[in-house]
Amino acid sequence: MAQTSSCLKLRVGHRRISVLFICLGVFALFTLFFALPGAVPTGPSLSKSLADHKFSLPKYTDKLNPFRPASHKPPAQKNSQYGGSSWYSNWNWRSPFSSSTTMDDTRSLLPPLKDRTPIYCYYDTTIERDAATKEADSALLLTWRRAWWAQGFKPIILSSVEAMNNPLYHVMQGAEMNPTLKKDVMRWLAWDNMGGGLLVDYKLFPMGSRQDHLLSFLRRGEFPELTRWEDLGGALFVGPQPKIAKVMAEALQNRQKKSAKDLISAVPSDSFRVDPSHEAIAYYDRKTVEKVYPKIAEGNSANRAQSLQSLNVLINYHLHNTWQDLFSQGIAVLKPFPAHTTTLIEPAMELAKRLATCHDSPIPASCPPNLPKCTPCVSSYPMKISTAARYQNITEIYTIGTVPHPYTLRILDAFRSDIDVAYIRRETERDHWLYRVFQELLGTGITASARVVTFKDIVAAEHETSHSLWLTEEEGAPLQDADWWFGFAVPSNVTDDGKSETPVPGPERRPKPIHDPADGPIPQDDELSREPELLAKARTIGKSKLEGDVRLREAIEAWNLADTEAWRFARAFLARSRGERHQWEKEESKYAGGAGRDIGDERRNRPTRWKDDEKLG
Numbered sequence: 001m002a003q004t005s006s007c008l009k010l011r012v013g014h015r016r017i018s019v020l021f022i023c024l025g026v027f028a029l030f031t032l033f034f035a036l037p038g039a040v041p042t043g044p045s046l047s048k049s050l051a052d053h054k055f056s057l058p059k060y061t062d063k064l065n066p067f068r069p070a071s072h073k074p075p076a077q078k079n080s081q082y083g084g085s086s087w088y089s090n091w092n093w094r095s096p097f098s099s100s101t102t103m104d105d106t107r108s109l110l111p112p113l114k115d116r117t118p119i120y121c122y123y124d125t126t127i128e129r130d131a132a133t134k135e136a137d138s139a140l141l142l143t144w145r146r147a148w149w150a151q152g153f154k155p156i157i158l159s160s161v162e163a164m165n166n167p168l169y170h171v172m173q174g175a176e177m178n179p180t181l182k183k184d185v186m187r188w189l190a191w192d193n194m195g196g197g198l199l200v201d202y203k204l205f206p207m208g209s210r211q212d213h214l215l216s217f218l219r220r221g222e223f224p225e226l227t228r229w230e231d232l233g234g235a236l237f238v239g240p241q242p243k244i245a246k247v248m249a250e251a252l253q254n255r256q257k258k259s260a261k262d263l264i265s266a267v268p269s270d271s272f273r274v275d276p277s278h279e280a281i282a283y284y285d286r287k288t289v290e291k292v293y294p295k296i297a298e299g300n301s302a303n304r305a306q307s308l309q310s311l312n313v314l315i316n317y318h319l320h321n322t323w324q325d326l327f328s329q330g331i332a333v334l335k336p337f338p339a340h341t342t343t344l345i346e347p348a349m350e351l352a353k354r355l356a357t358c359h360d361s362p363i364p365a366s367c368p369p370n371l372p373k374c375t376p377c378v379s380s381y382p383m384k385i386s387t388a389a390r391y392q393n394i395t396e397i398y399t400i401g402t403v404p405h406p407y408t409l410r411i412l413d414a415f416r417s418d419i420d421v422a423y424i425r426r427e428t429e430r431d432h433w434l435y436r437v438f439q440e441l442l443g444t445g446i447t448a449s450a451r452v453v454t455f456k457d458i459v460a461a462e463h464e465t466s467h468s469l470w471l472t473e474e475e476g477a478p479l480q481d482a483d484w485w486f487g488f489a490v491p492s493n494v495t496d497d498g499k500s501e502t503p504v505p506g507p508e509r510r511p512k513p514i515h516d517p518a519d520g521p522i523p524q525d526d527e528l529s530r531e532p533e534l535l536a537k538a539r540t541i542g543k544s545k546l547e548g549d550v551r552l553r554e555a556i557e558a559w560n561l562a563d564t565e566a567w568r569f570a571r572a573f574l575a576r577s578r579g580e581r582h583q584w585e586k587e588e589s590k591y592a593g594g595a596g597r598d599i600g601d602e603r604r605n606r607p608t609r610w611k612d613d614e615k616l617g
Contacts, residue, residue, distance in 0.1 A: 073103040082579030087572040089113055094456060096449035097565055108572035111460050113580065116154035117221035120194060121202040122187035125159040136308035143312055143489070144202045147319055150487025151206045152219050153198075154584065162190035168248055175252055177260070184234065184262045188248050196241035197221065201283070204235045205315060206487075207322050207368045208280025210466040215280050230276040234262055235283050247271050282318065282368040284311060292369055296362060310362045317361035318368040319488035321377050324356075327467075328375075329396040330384030331356060333513065336436035338389060338520030340412045341404075343531035344473055345387075348400040349513060351469075351482060355398075356383035357491045389519035390440040391458070399468040401437070403570040406560035407553050408473055408538040409433055415530070417537045421555045431562040448562035455566045459573055470570040474539060481578055 080087055087110045088102045095101055098109035121144065129137065145155040163169055166189040172182065191199045198218060206215055218238070226239030226247065251266040260266035289311065290297040296310045331352045335345055358377035367374040391399060404412075410419055410428060429435070431448040438451050458464045469485065482490040515522055523531075541549050557564040 074101070079579060079583060082582075083575045085568075085572040085575035087576055093460070094453055096452050097561065098568070106568075108568045110569070110572055110576060113576065114152075115221075116152060117198060117219055118156050118194070119148050119153040119198045119200060119218075120156050120158050120191055121200050121204075122158045122190055123202065124183065124186070125161075130305070132305035133308070136305045136312065140308055140312045140315075141202055143315055143319075144205065146484055146489075147205050147487045149484055149581070151210060151215055156194070156588065157202070158187075158190040158194065160186060160190070162193045163187070166190070166193040168192070168245070168252070171252055176258060178258055180261045181251075181263065181266060185248065185251060188244065188263055191237075192241060192244045192248060196239055196244050197223065199237045201235040201285070203284045204232070205282050205284070205319065206280060207282035207318060207370055209326055211463065212280035214278055225273045226271065227273040227275055228264070229278045229281075230274050232278060232281070232283055233285070234264060235285065236278070236281065279370060282315075282370045284315060284369065288369050293363055293366065313360060314362055314366070316489045317359040318366070320359040320486075320490075321374060322368060322371065323486060323488065324377055324383055325371075325375050327383070327396055327398040329394060330386060330398075332386050332388040332392065332397050332399045334389075334391060334399060334401040334437060335387040335519065336389050336433060337409065337413055338387070338515075339523055340415050340527060340531055340534075341402075341409075342523055342528055343535050344404060344408070344412060345402045347479075348402050348471055349385075349387075351479060351490070352385045352400055352513070354479070354482075354491045355486070356385055358382065359488075359491055385513040387513050387515045387519065389436065389516075391437050393441055393458075395467065397467075401468065401470045402473060403470055403567050404433065404473050405538070405542055405567050406433070406563045407541060407556045408535065409563070410556060411534050411538045412531065415527070415534070417534055421552065424556055424559050428559070431560050433560075433563045434566055452562040452565050452569075456569055459570055471574070472567060472571045473535070474542070474571075481574075481581075484581055485577075 074088055074090075076086075077089060080089070085108070086104075086106060087108045088098070089110050089112045090101060091112060092101055093109045093111040095109060098107065099105050101109050121141075123137070123141065141157060145157075148155045163186045169189055172185055172189065177185070187199070191197075198221070208215065223238040223240060226243040227237070228234070229236050247263070247267050250268070250271065251260075251263050254260065254266045256266070264272070286297070293311075293314065296307055296314060333345055333348050333352050335341060358379045365376040365378070367376065388399075391401070409432075410424060411417055414423070414427075431451070434448060434451040434455060435444075438446075438454060442451060442454060458468060459470050479490065479492070541553060544550070544553075
């Protein structure tokens, strides 16, 4: 009986709970359908109430999103305009569309510009030189600066002026020492005055891949230990300023300094950390030149200027040949629309032909001292040039792409100049340039925004910048910056008077591009003759301020947002690169020419060729 009573109580308890939940449900429904509508205002007051309610909520999502769109235009940054392009450097540069951050359709979003590691060399201005020797030294220093700039460094030439600014200079003046040791100490005084870092001889050149371990280490600029490299003598040092000052003090206090010929022999051997690895560095010191290139060394005593000129040409040849060996599968000039874009990619094709040409050399088929087993360039077997329709991510292929403005591409592709908005919307596909270029790499199921992000990575990523170059159609001939982009004097065409600083073989021996029929048709002669006219028309419309032209151009840009973003990004990236170099040249030229110097006639022997077209003053 007791068990039965317990069961009845449990059943009654469950029933009461069920009834309670049913009552609560009925009450909630009654409140929802009858009480709530009377509390909500109708008409215009509804939107105001909701608006007030909306702004009263804390925006936690915005605070948690570091890349949320800015509510105001970011302020203009220093040196953020050049050559008609403007940009904003930001860590969010991989955003598909720059305007989401810049709030400006004309300002591109670029990655922050990395600080270049300064690399110093010392040029003794106290030595008297004739005009021919100064000119040869100036050309060699230009080659040195160009090669290291292309590898991502900031080359700076020091002289005795920097050494005299060091407090230890007066200590050295009162010490008796070997004259050769004194010259070496002057170099270290100048280096110490700049705060240490990276010191090289101006006959030391980077001769290898940009991704080489040593070059990557030097580019980082972090040198906790005073280090030199085995078999390079005093051609390469890295270290912090305190340890440099300590070594110099030891050298000046050394009682054997009268017999020591350089600073290395004037200090204990454990003053330096010695690194044996330097495969990507070529040193053209006198000993190496006499041993490996005796033909150049023969002129040292008779005509030093001529010997330096020959050495400079030889180094340019080796730098160019090393670059060609890195891209053993050739150069790909992108031509995703093969029918009517031959004139459009002509500057890129001309650059490719010059890069594939064998450089002039006083010793043909020679190799750099650090790469004795190189593959010398032979005119009868030049680099392969192809007009590829698709971008291929192959390390051994160097890619030169031409990024057209969407309006230019549509005129050329339609092969007519009277296109309008109706034609663009009905007859053309959106963002078709990016689609074709990355069709093989990304496939067909990728959105346009994803393709433009991939494009930005290829253009601006540290590794990719050494494997491709992206031009825009209004750049014209890109050869004005080619020497600084590649790090050597790119062979140029023979001028009308038959002269050239870097002569190339005749047209019959120059490399010819290879066109795969699978990439598309080859245009006929009558079609080729019309391309320049259409391209000129597109460029005219691109600069026009007429209302109708501006409206058509903006409509095409809006229809091809991703292609337009790619065009602006490539244009701004090249403009910033050129502006960075011109700013550096402007800053350094005053030291080269002696402006602002207080050291009497010291500047007269200073080399002043800081640009390719400048002569020694």
